[in-house]
Amino acid sequence: MSAHIPNERPAPDSVLTDIVDYVLDYEITSDLAYETARNCLIDTLGCGLEALDYPACTKLLGPIVPGTVVPHGAKVPGTQFQLDPVQ
Template structure:
């Protein structure tokens, strides 16, 4: 009797995805200039995000979807008092860091 239940075995990742994952996990950065550049990019991103919080058109998009919602393991949004579920926090962080673009 044939079964119509899907297999529980996960297929291998595409080679391109596996190559990216291997690079992220295993590549060693030995260049001080690369580290300095990454630090400057992070500081610029945080600065732009904090500046964006001065714009009401930006901040109206931030915060919980339902006011008063308590999340057991919340993610914080830099520059705000928001402690949100990870998906909404990712949206909010993306909103503030891209607002001035």
């Protein structure tokens, strides 16, 4: 006989809830922090778009089943793909 496995989600651990509380409640007042975050975002997008020039990177992109389109999926910047956000 199989054992009963509950389908209830366990409560998140304390480290995870501490991070969420910090992210939601902390007020950023530093212009330097916003400028740094902006520069990090621009650099990340630039590096991601640059990686599209390398076949070793682009072979990791795309749907699991070739030709699949998810109508309200997440668009992959720099490509024609619109995929399931989980993938």
